[in-house]
Amino acid sequence: MxxxxxxxxxxxxxxxxxxxxxxxxxxxxxxxxxxxxxxxxxxxxxxxxxxxxxxxxxxxxxxxxxxxxxxxxxxxxxxxxxxxxxxxxxxxxxxxxxxxxxxxxxxxxxxxxxxxxxxxxxxxxxxxxxxxxxxxxxxxxxxxxxxxxxxxxxxxxxxxxxxxxxxxxxxxxxxxxxxxxxxxxxxxxxxxxxxxxxxxxxxxxxxxxxxxxxxxxxxxxxADLSIAVRDPTGRNLFDPIFTLGIASLFMAAAIALFATIQPQVNARLEQGATWFGLQFAAFIVAQVVLQTPIGRACDLYGRRPFIVGGMALLIPTTLVQGFVTTSEVMFLARLAQGIAGAMVFAPSLALAGDLAGEGESGSKLSVLTMAFGFGIAVGPLASGALIGYGFQYPFVFGTVLAAVGTVLVYTQIEETLERRAPLPFAIGGDD
The missing domain is CATH 1.20.1250.20 (MFS general substrate transporter like domains)
Known part of the structure; x- marks a missing residue:
C-alpha cells in the first residue's frame, strides 16, 4: 500500500x-x-x-x-x-x-x-x-x-x-x-x-x-510571434505546430460528434439517459486516468510515437460508433476513443512546447488550444447536420477527419527528443 x-x-x-x-x-x-x-x-x-x-x-x-x-x-x-x-x-x-x-x-x-x-x-x-x-x-x-x-x-x-x-x-x-x-x-x-x-x-x-x-x-x-503555415526548414510541407493544430481540430471534432445526438443514440441502442451519461463520461474517465502516465511516457519514449498512434487509434474507435448496436459496445468504443485522445493531447502540447522559442509559448501553444476549442464547437454542429442522413454518417465524417489527421502527423511531424528509450512496440517510427 x-x-x-x-x-x-x-x-x-x-x-x-x-x-x-x-x-x-x-x-x-x-x-x-x-x-x-x-x-x-x-x-x-x-x-x-x-x-x-x-x-x-x-x-x-x-x-x-x-x-x-x-x-x-x-x-x-x-x-x-x-x-x-x-x-x-x-x-x-x-x-x-x-x-x-x-x-x-x-x-x-x-x-x-x-x-x-x-x-x-x-x-x-x-x-x-x-x-x-x-x-x-x-x-x-x-x-x-x-x-x-x-x-x-x-x-x-x-x-x-x-x-x-x-x-x-x-x-x-x-x-x-x-x-x-x-x-x-x-x-x-x-x-x-x-x-x-x-x-x-x-x-x-x-x-x-x-x-x-x-x-x-x-x-x-x-520575441518573434508569427505563426508559420509552411515549414521554415523546408524539410516538410507544413510547419509542425500548424500541423498539430489541424490534427487537434480534427480530433476534437471527431470526439464531440457524440455530444448532441443523445435522442438518436438512445433510440438506436434502446437505452436510457443513464447509459448515455456513462458513455459520455467514458471518454473523460480515460483522459483523467491516462493523461499523466502518457505524459511521463512521452518524456521517456518520445512525443511522435504517441501522437501518431493516438490519431491512428482514433480512426476505428470513431467509425465503430456509427455501427454499434449495444450500449456496452458503445461504452467501450468511447473509452477507447478517450485513450486515443489521451495519447495525442499531452504529447502534442509537449512537442509544441519543445519547438516554441523563449517568450513564444503563449502564441505557439494557443494554436493547439484554439484549434481544439473550434473542434469541440464544430463537432456537434456537424453531427446535427449529418444525423438526418443516417446514424452512421456523423461518425464516418469523424473517421475521415481522423484519417487525414493521422496522415498529416505521420508525414509532417518529427521527433523533438534527441535521446529517448526504445518503445517495446513500434508506433509510427521515424522515417
Whole structure:
C-alpha cells in the first residue's frame, strides 16, 4: 500500500507552481462546467423571459452554449500573443478568473435571454485570457525532459474539475431553494451560480498566492510571434505546430460528434439517459486516468510515437460508433476513443512546447488550444447536420477527419527528443 502511495505521489511530482495552477484550473473547471447543465435549465425556467427574436428555446440554448466556445477559441491567439509581448502570464490568468467570478454572479441578476447571451459571451472572452497563459506557464516551468509529465498533470486536474462539475450541478439546482441563517432564501439556480463564482474566486486566490512568472519569460518578452503555415526548414510541407493544430481540430471534432445526438443514440441502442451519461463520461474517465502516465511516457519514449498512434487509434474507435448496436459496445468504443485522445493531447502540447522559442509559448501553444476549442464547437454542429442522413454518417465524417489527421502527423511531424528509450512496440517510427 505504501509503495502504491509513493508511486502515485511520484506521478504528480512536478514544479509546485504547476501543481498549484493545476488545482486552480480544477477549481474553475468545476464552476464553469456547472453552467453546461444549469444554463439550459435556467433558460427553460420561468425566471428568464424577454425577446426571443423569433428563435425557439432550444436554439437560444444552443447559441448561448456555443457562443462561449467560439469566442473563447477566437480570442486565444490574441491573448496568447499579448502575454508573450508583455512577458507575463499571471496577470492574464487573474484577469480571466476575475471575469469568470464576476460573470457567474451576474447570472443571478439576468432575467432576459439577451442578457444570458451577453454574459456567456463575456465568459468565453474571460477564459480566452486563462487558457493560453496557463499552458504557456506550464511549458515555461518545465524542461524538455519533463514537459510531457507536466502537461499531463495539468490536464488531469483540469479534466477532474470539468468532469465533476456537471455531476453536482443538477443536484444543487433540484435541491433548492435553500434557507440560510436569518431567514434568507436562495433558489437552486442562484445557489449554482454562487458555487460557480466561489470556485472561480478560489482559483483566483490560489493563483495570486502560489504562482509567479519565471524570470526567463520577462527577459524574452517581445520575441518573434508569427505563426508559420509552411515549414521554415523546408524539410516538410507544413510547419509542425500548424500541423498539430489541424490534427487537434480534427480530433476534437471527431470526439464531440457524440455530444448532441443523445435522442438518436438512445433510440438506436434502446437505452436510457443513464447509459448515455456513462458513455459520455467514458471518454473523460480515460483522459483523467491516462493523461499523466502518457505524459511521463512521452518524456521517456518520445512525443511522435504517441501522437501518431493516438490519431491512428482514433480512426476505428470513431467509425465503430456509427455501427454499434449495444450500449456496452458503445461504452467501450468511447473509452477507447478517450485513450486515443489521451495519447495525442499531452504529447502534442509537449512537442509544441519543445519547438516554441523563449517568450513564444503563449502564441505557439494557443494554436493547439484554439484549434481544439473550434473542434469541440464544430463537432456537434456537424453531427446535427449529418444525423438526418443516417446514424452512421456523423461518425464516418469523424473517421475521415481522423484519417487525414493521422496522415498529416505521420508525414509532417518529427521527433523533438534527441535521446529517448526504445518503445517495446513500434508506433509510427521515424522515417
Amino acid at each position: 505504501q509503495r502504491l502511495a509513493r508511486r502515485i505521489v511520484a506521478q504528480f511530482a512536478v514544479d509546485r507552481r504547476v501543481l498549484a495552477l493545476a488545482f486552480a484550473r480544477m477549481a474553475d473547471g468545476i464552476g464553469n462546467s456547472f453552467l453546461i447543465i444549469v444554463i439550459p435549465l435556467y433558460v427553460a425556467s420561468d425566471v428568464v423571459g424577454g425577446a426571443t427574436f423569433g428563435l425557439e428555446e432550444a436554439m437560444i440554448i444552443g447559441i448561448i452554449l456555443s457562443l462561449f466556445g467560439f469566442l473563447n477559441s477566437s480570442f486565444q491567439p490574441a491573448t496568447g500573443r499579448l502575454s508573450d509581448r508583455f512577458g507575463r502570464r499571471k496577470p492574464f490568468i487573474l484577469v480571466g478568473l476575475g471575469g469568470l467570478a464576476a460573470t457567474n454572479v451576474a447570472y443571478i441578476f439576468a432575467e432576459s435571454y439577451l442578457s444570458l447571451v451577453v454574459i456567456r459571451g463575456l465568459q468565453g472572452v474571460s477564459v480566452a485570457f486563462i487558457v493560453p497563459a496557463s499552458i504557456a506557464l506550464v511549458n515555461e516551468l518545465a524542461t524538455t525532459e519533463d514537459r510531457g509529465g507536466n502537461m499531463g498533470v495539468y490536464n488531469t486536474f483540469r479534466l477532474v474539475g470539468f468532469g465533476s462539475g456537471p455531476v453536482a450541478a443538477g443536484a444543487v439546482v433540484n435541491l433548492g431553494p435553500y434557507t440560510l441563517p436569518g431567514g434568507v432564501t436562495v433558489s437552486g439556480f442562484d445557489a449554482a451560480f454562487y458555487v460557480a463564482a466561489i470556485t472561480a474566486a478560489v482559483s483566483y486566490l490560489l493563483v495570486t498566492v502560489l504562482i509567479t512568472d519565471p524570470e526567463a519569460t520577462k527577459a524574452n518578452a517581445g
